[in-house]
Amino acid sequence: MNDLDKKQDAAWVRRLLEWYDTNKRILPWRSSPTPYFVWISEIMLQQTQVDTVIPYFERFVQRFPTVSELSGTDIEDVLKVWQGLGYYARARNLHKAAGVISDNHNGIFPESAVELQKLPGIGEYTAGAVASIAFGEAVPAVDGNCLRVFARFWGISDVIDEPKTKECIRSRLAGYVSEGNPSGFNQGIMELGALVCRPTNPDCGQCPIKSGCMAYEKSLTAVLPVRKPKSSVPHRTLFAAVVWRDDKVFVMRREYDEMLGGLWRFPNVTVKPGDETSESLGKIVEEQISFRARITGKYGQINHAYTHFKVSITVFRCEFNEGTAISSELRETLVNVAWISLEDVEEYPFDKASLKIIDLIRSVDFS
DNA sequence: AAGCCGGGGTT
DNA sequence: AACCCAGGCTT
Structure with missing residues (x-):
């Protein structure tokens, strides 16, 4: 059976496309699927859920409406929006790729998945997604949703x-991508994974392709897909100096x-277990900020979870020692340091843990 | 192939 | 607390 016969035979593809057309959510990047909008949304949607992305997408494209405006922007302004x-x-x-498109492609988006994947930040999935949604190329876009849907549909226990x-799964799927509507095909699969074929408690009653689904017929939706066990995340203790x-x-x-x-960020140092004394904070002064300061109090502690480790940060209040010279090494890195008032925090991109520290400072100083 | 990279929602 | 998410890059 050749690919053409397969596509004609695949009734589930037709049912999927019909279901998507009827049930797709209204999303900001779907109203006008220009290459730029599709690209920005697909990058933001990597490992990030739709509801989280929506406000960021709105702000981003309003601030940087085109590739040329993005490439002409300072990276720090991009990070601030991000x-x-x-x-x-x-x-x-994203910023780097915008520069490549402006400099090497005359500001025009590459149109094929093969060319798109050469841009920084675009891998196999995103290349397929942009190529199919923005340019109508009949290539698969295999993300986490897609893997789950077809591990179940085809009963794959690997x-x-x-x-x-x-x-x-990707190569098998390539034989089914709708030539007439590759965008609806790929988005339909992902939408099905997000709304119906969910990780837990899939709503099989509403599924347009339950007929022919191996997991549904054999009641295996709770076992498929099979995942590799993940290693546990270590915990670290840090001291930070404010x-x-x-002022x-x-x-x-x-x-x-x-x-x-x-x-x-604020100056900080990792503290070894059992060495959780304020002496460790002295190392911050010596090694990081290169000027003298004295501890005048303790704000408290914040906790934060990253992907691959967790941290507890004890936050100390310190005061700059007037009369001590700022060292030469600090002066050399002056572009990377700043004295700011708490009102100016909005102008600098901070990470989440640092923002928690700032909240802590405000709450303690207020009371 | 395995490790690294944030943060938020769900269960 | 564990698991998952519209992954990609580096080693």
Whole structure:
């Protein structure tokens, strides 16, 4: 059976397309699926749920309506709009890719999945999504939803995280992508995964393709897909210093090649278990801020969970020692440090943990 | 192939 | 608290 016969035979594809046409949600990037809108939305939707993305998308395209306006913007302004959305490499790659499109493609989007995947931040999934939704190319777009839907539909019990399993599903799916409506095909699968074929408690009664679904027929929706067990996340203890000089606090910007690159933070130090004394805070003064300060109090503690570890941060109040010179090494990195008042916080992109510290400062100083 | 990268919603 | 999410990049 060749691909054409397969597509004609696949009644589930027709039912999926009909279901999507009737049940799709109204979303900001669907009203006008221009390459730029589709691209921005697909990057934001990586590992991030629709409801979280909507307000960020609205703000982003209002602030940066076109590729050229995005490429002509300072990365720090892009990060500021991205603040709180997470996975900040996405914002840095978005900005980088906008530069590539402006400089190497005359400002015109590459139109094929193969060309799109050459841009920074665009992998196999996103290339397929943009190519199919914005340009009508009949290629699959295999994301987490899609893997779950077809592990169930085809009764695949191989571990879903394995690249081999993903490639098996992707190539098999390539034989079914609707030539007439690849956009509806891919979005229909993802919408089905989000609304009906959910991770837990799938609503099989409403599923347009339950007929022919292996998991539904054999009552395996609770077992499929099979996932690789995840390793536990370690816990770290940190001390942070909020150093005041008159009515301003000292902050520093992370390098772009480190975690949370480009985002601002307070000086901090990792504390080894059993060494949780305020002496550790002295190391911050010596090694990071390169000027003298003295501890004048303790604000309290905040907790934060990252992807691969958790932190507890004890926050100390400090005061700049007047009369001590700012060292030469600090002066050299002056673009990466600043004294700011709490009112100016809005102008700097901070990570979530730092924002929690700022909330803590405000609540303590207020009382 | 495995590890790294945020944050929020759901159960 | 564990699991999941419209993944991609680095090693």
